[in-house]
Amino acid sequence: MGAKVIQRLSMDLREAFPDMKGLSSNNLKYMRFFAQNCPDLRFGQQSADQLPWLHIVTLVTKMGTSELQEWYGRETIKQTVSAEIL
Structure with a gap:
């Protein structure tokens, strides 16, 4: 997908969903990269749904x-949970 297509998609999505955040061109590129590199969503089903977007990127x-990736995700979640308990 070309840069102009992603840029246009970003504009269209932000127009259609004005209250939604995270629809910048850069985030859409990261989303595409994530989908291409985690096609089985094995990681996504375990740790990624518990992490902030910046950690996923x-x-x-x-x-x-x-x-x-899985180790980092698990350790980040452990550290976050430990900090919340304290």
Whole structure:
């Protein structure tokens, strides 16, 4: 998908859903990258649904393997839960 298509999609989505956040061109590119790199959604079903978007972007763009992505996701959730208990 070309940059202009993503840019147009971003504008259309923001117009259709004015109260929704996260529909920038960059976020749409990250969403596409996530979908391409996690096609089985195995990671998404475990940890990603409990993480903020920035952590998910970090996982799919900076962590090399799915094993490392899953480890980072689990550890982030553990640390977050530990901090909330304190």
